[in-house]
Amino acid sequence: MKDEKGYFYIIDAFLTIVILLIAILMVNSIVSTSNPNYSSTSHDFKSAQDTMELLSAKINSTDRVFIEDISNILDENHNSKHSVREVSKLCREKFEKLGLKNYQFKENNVLGGKVLASSGAVGEDVSVASRSYGDYSYTLYIW
Numbered sequence: 001m002k003d004e005k006g007y008f009y010i011i012d013a014f015l016t017i018v019i020l021l022i023a024i025l026m027v028n029s030i031v032s033t034s035n036p037n038y039s040s041t042s043h044d045f046k047s048a049q050d051t052m053e054l055l056s057a058k059i060n061s062t063d064r065v066f067i068e069d070i071s072n073i074l075d076e077n078h079n080s081k082h083s084v085r086e087v088s089k090l091c092r093e094k095f096e097k098l099g100l101k102n103y104q105f106k107e108n109n110v111l112g113g114k115v116l117a118s119s120g121a122v123g124e125d126v127s128v129a130s131r132s133y134g135d136y137s138y139t140l141y142i143w
Contacts (some may be wrong), residue, residue, distance in 0.1 A: 048129035091117035
């Protein structure tokens with residue numbers, strides 16, 4: 001039986017390529033499979049950027065933003081002591097809901113660095129994020 005059109009060579013070459021690909025994929029999966037050594041303690045890590053995104057994000061156009069709310073309270077009451085206390089209370093409640101244990105949240109521009117909410121002694125590995133709304137500029141420190 002003569003193979004004048006070369007079908008046997010094509011099938012033979014195709015099978016060889018398939019076998020080579022399977023062998024390469026097997027070697028690759030064996031070599032790249034890592035065996036991580038995880039410690040037994042897990043850290044609940046929230047960065048300040050993540051938290052600030054939650055405080056300043058809208059899901060849709062009708063949502064109110066937390067930073068907008070506290071800025072409006074301060075602005076409408078002309079940054080009075082009462083409005084600062086009210087905002088501090090709202091901030092503590094919000095951060096408690098978010099599960100933050102060690103943080104400091106302050107307004108840097110209008111109130112001149114006034115700490116609005118704080119919990120825990122300042123530690124190492126501090127994560128920092130800032131957002132502005134109107135004339136107000138807020139900075140959140142999480143450690």
